[in-house]
Amino acid sequence: MLNIVLFGPPGAGKGTQSQHIVEKFKLIHLSTGDLLRSEIAAGTPLGQEAKLLMDDGKLVPDEVVIGMIDNKLKANKDAKGFIFDGFPRTTEQAKALDDLLKSNDDSISGMIALEVPDEELISRLLERGKDSGRADDQNEEVIKNRLKVYNDQTAVLKDYYSKQGKFQEINGLGTIEEVFGRIENAIEKA
Ligand code: ADP
Numbered sequence: 001m002l003n004i005v006l007f008g009p010p011g012a013g014k015g016t017q018s019q020h021i022v023e024k025f026k027l028i029h030l031s032t033g034d035l036l037r038s039e040i041a042a043g044t045p046l047g048q049e050a051k052l053l054m055d056d057g058k059l060v061p062d063e064v065v066i067g068m069i070d071n072k073l074k075a076n077k078d079a080k081g082f083i084f085d086g087f088p089r090t091t092e093q094a095k096a097l098d099d100l101l102k103s104n105d106d107s108i109s110g111m112i113a114l115e116v117p118d119e120e121l122i123s124r125l126l127e128r129g130k131d132s133g134r135a136d137d138q139n140e141e142v143i144k145n146r147l148k149v150y151n152d153q154t155a156v157l158k159d160y161y162s163k164q165g166k167f168q169e170i171n172g173l174g175t176i177e178e179v180f181g182r183i184e185n186a187i188e189k190a
Pocket residue numbers: 009010011032033034036053054055057058059060061062065085086087088089093136146
């Protein structure tokens with residue numbers, strides 16, 4: 001299977017690029033952010049709890065997102081592979097993902113990190129907030145908190161995958177097509 005972790009800070013373009021990757025490589029897109037927003041839209045207890053954390057730009061507990069990914073992997077046993085978007089976000093999540101895949105004799109093929117400077121991320125997120133309806137994209141303090149959480153808890157995963165020889169970094173600036181071209185090259189090498 002081809003299992004790609006698409007990595008990068010909030011606003012780096014993971015969601016947009018995931019759609020192109022899905023089309024070209026026929027992988028299943030698993031975004032924990034999207035899964036959590038579906039829970040919120042459905043008004044489930046999990047969604048109600050997650051919303052409080054997400055609106056503040058904080059992470060939801062590891063066991064919650066790990067459980068959601070576990071369910072999706074089990075429900076898609078015949079997939080050609082997966083693109084993980086917004087997951088893993090902590091070392092705990094990365095270890096759990098390795099274990100879940102291993103129990104199916106599988107593993108991560110590669111991690112592709114989109115690099116975008118903070119000023120650009122903040123302006124992209126504020127722009128997205130104007131019409132996405134996402135509360136976490138409409139407040140600069142919340143955006144800065146998400147970037148801090150990314151730098152404090154998530155960025156270390158570059159080392160985690162680097163140690164396994166699975167880390168590739170690419171420039172996330174440019175047109176959607178330009179960035180996708182770089183991702184395609186990285187996937188061919190994964
Ligand atoms: P972005 O990357 O633009 O912040 P996401 O949709 O990936 O957007 O995530 C939105 C919010 O959902 C995060 O700020 C966090 O509260 C929560 N979330 C998403 N994925 C995870 C995860 N893997 N672990 C913990 N919290 C998560």
